[in-house]
Amino acid sequence: MNRPLAVPDEVANFLRVPKSTLTYWRVKGKGPKFARYGKHVRYDWEDVHDWLKRQATTEEAA
Numbered sequence: 001m002n003r004p005l006a007v008p009d010e011v012a013n014f015l016r017v018p019k020s021t022l023t024y025w026r027v028k029g030k031g032p033k034f035a036r037y038g039k040h041v042r043y044d045w046e047d048v049h050d051w052l053k054r055q056a057t058t059e060e061a062a
Contacts (some may be wrong), residue, residue, distance in 0.1 A: 005035070005042035014048065 011032065012019040025031025026041070032051035034043050 003045045006045055006048065008041055008043070011043045011048055015052070 006014075008019055008022055012022045015022070022031060026034060032043055033047040034041050036042075
């Protein structure tokens, strides 16, 4: 499935986090994979969804 690449505003909105949080994650290497095209940052939706799945925990309450 080919979807257009997402801009940071779209990804932040999807994840329901401030754009500044997404930027912080990007700088620290903690967020979804991204690509830089010149000065423009873009995200592949598949990478965003894969990252989100990896964030889920299966910890049980003690």
